[in-house]
Amino acid sequence: MKPVYMINGFLESGKTGFIAFTLGQPYFQTKGKTLLIVCEEGELEYDPALLSKTRTVMEVIEEEEDFNPTRLTELEKKHKPDRIIIEFNGMWNYKEVKLPWYWKIEQQITMIDGSTFAMYYTNMRSLLAEMIRGSEMIIFNRCDTVRDQLNTYKRNIKAVNSKADVVFEDENGEIDEIFEEDLPYDLNADPIVLDNQGYGIWYLDATDHPERYIGKKLQFVAMVLKPEEFPKNYFVPGRLAMTCCADDMAFLGFACEYDGAASLTQKEWVKVTAVMAKEYWEDYQGEGPVLHAVSVEKTKAPKEEVISFT
Numbered sequence: 354m355k356p357v358y359m360i361n362g363f364l365e366s367g368k369t370g371f372i373a374f375t376l377g378q379p380y381f382q383t384k385g386k387t388l389l390i391v392c393e394e395g396e397l398e399y400d401p402a403l404l405s406k407t408r409t410v411m412e413v414i415e416e417e418e419d420f421n422p423t424r425l426t427e428l429e430k431k432h433k434p435d436r437i438i439i440e441f442n443g444m445w446n447y448k449e450v451k452l453p454w455y456w457k458i459e460q461q462i463t464m465i466d467g468s469t470f471a472m473y474y475t476n477m478r479s480l481l482a483e484m485i486r487g488s489e490m491i492i493f494n495r496c497d498t499v500r501d502q503l504n505t506y507k508r509n510i511k512a513v514n515s516k517a518d519v520v521f522e523d524e525n526g527e528i529d530e531i532f533e534e535d536l537p538y539d540l541n542a543d544p545i546v547l548d549n550q551g552y553g554i555w556y557l558d559a560t561d562h563p564e565r566y567i568g569k570k571l572q573f574v575a576m577v578l579k580p581e582e583f584p585k586n587y588f589v590p591g592r593l594a595m596t597c598c599a600d601d602m603a604f605l606g607f608a609c610e611y612d613g614a615a616s617l618t619q620k621e622w623v624k625v626t627a628v629m630a631k632e633y634w635e636d637y638q639g640e641g642p643v644l645h646a647v648s649v650e651k652t653k654a655p656k657e658e659v660i661s662f663t
Contacts, residue, residue, distance in 0.1 A: 354457040355429065356436045361484035362464035363443035363473055367494045369397040371464055372440060376407045383408075385435025388428060390414060392442035410434070417445045422453045429453070447483040463488040467496035467521065470506055482513050490518045497523040511557040512594060512603075544570035544626060552592050553660045556605045559629065563642045566629040570647065574624050574655055577617045578604060588614045590625045590644070592660045602659070608634055611646035624652045 362368045372389070375381050387409040389399070394413065404411060410432050414420050420442075429437070437456065441447065452458075463484045465473075470493065473481055485491060491510050496503060500523070507519050521528040536558065538551045545566075547555050552573050559566050575590035583589075591606020609627055617623065627644040634641055 354455055355434075355453070356459040357452065357456045358436070358438045359441060359458050359461040360439065360464065361441050361443060361447065361461065361488065363466070363469075363477075363481075364393060365395050366443065366464040366466045367492070368440050368464045369395055369399065371462070371492070372438060373397075373399060373403060376409060376438075377403060383435055386410060386432060388412065388432050388434035388437045389440070390425070390428065390437065391440045392420060392445065393440070409438075417442070420445065420450070422451055425456070426453050441484075443480065443484065446480060447487075458487075460490075461488045462490045462492065465491060465493045467493040467499050467503070467506070470499070471502070474509060485510060485513045485517065488514065488517055490520065492520045492522065494522045496521050496528060500528070503528070508554060508557055511560070512553070515557065515560055540565060540569070544572040547571060547573040549592075549655065549657055549660050553594055553605065556592075556607075559607070559642050563629070563631045566642070567631050568628065570626065570628050571644075572624070572626045574622060574652055575606065576604075576654075576658075577619060577621050577623055578606060579614070579617065579619055583608070586610055586612055586614050588617055590623060590627075590649075593658060594660050605660075607642045607644050608636075609644035609646055611649055613649060617649070622652050622654045624648075624650045 360368050360372055376387070385408070387407065389404070389409050389411045391411060391413045392415075399411060403409075412428050412432075414424065441450075491514075493503070493506065499506075503521050510517060510519050537554060538545055538547060545555075552575075555566075555571070555573075573590075575592055578589040578591055580589065587608050587610055589604075589606040590609050591604050594603050594605050607629075609625065611617075625644070626647045626649075628647060630643050630645060631640050632643040633639065634643055
């Protein structure tokens with residue numbers, strides 16, 4: 354298998370600078386050759402001396418239709434690299450990407466200019482979502498002027514890819530944790546009551562920081578999901594969320610232990626009061642949030658059945 358490193362992002366998002374920095378790091382050095390495929394050229398250019406020093410050859414693909422398995426295979430046969438880095442064009446639809454069958458994406462990173470994120474998120478959300486969906490890391494740079502928006506930006510990203518690591522940087526380097534500054538509910542309340550907006554934010558925050566909620570009582574309205582493979586006394590109370598567009602929905606919820614789970618029906622609405630714990634769960638492949646119901650009451654569907662993260 355041929356290892357591939359995919360770097361996504363719109364024009365001037367910092368892709369070239371990130372790749373150039375990475376190529377120069379000792380941990381990224383290799384004895385063999387690196388093929389760098391550049392799909393758009395911004396203001397910053399690669400230093401020929403750096404490419405020579407790191408045994409990197411660069412090829413440019415300017416047209417989207419030329420980014421196909423046949424052309425990519427030709428470039429590989431031409432240079433015989435040990436690894437491949439792709440600086441992908443953010444205006445091309447990542448959903449349509451097809452690589453040679455034996456190329457394996459080792460890592461996918463999306464670069465985002467924090468100062469222009471809101472514009473792209475509003476106007477090009479579908480393209481952005483396709484880049485984010487498969488990325489292991491999302492790096493926001495140039496965040497100096499939007500620090501008060503970063504907690505919202507993180508929620509926007511996590512709604513599409515809850516497992517991605519999100520990093521924020523300003524001119525001084527990485528910005529420390531900012532998400533807990535803007536929780537729309539009182540962590541010390543008993544119970545913590547989650548409305549439509551609060552539920553989505555809680556779900557994402559509990560995924561990242563379950564320690565904040567361990568042993569605390571929560572109350573929310575949710576839809577019942579009963580997966581066939583679940584143990585007898587468990588169900589998933591959750592909410593549908595629009596992560597990108599109307600056709601792109603996700604069900605957000607954690608496993609919940611409840612003695613009366615067998616009496617619940619699929620997709621009915623309930624008001625749940627539960628205490629959160631961190632326990633082993635097979636779907637997590639380790640420990641994660643698990644709820645223990647104090648009470649589950651049948652209720653009406655909320656006026657807005659689909660939640661948002663803004």
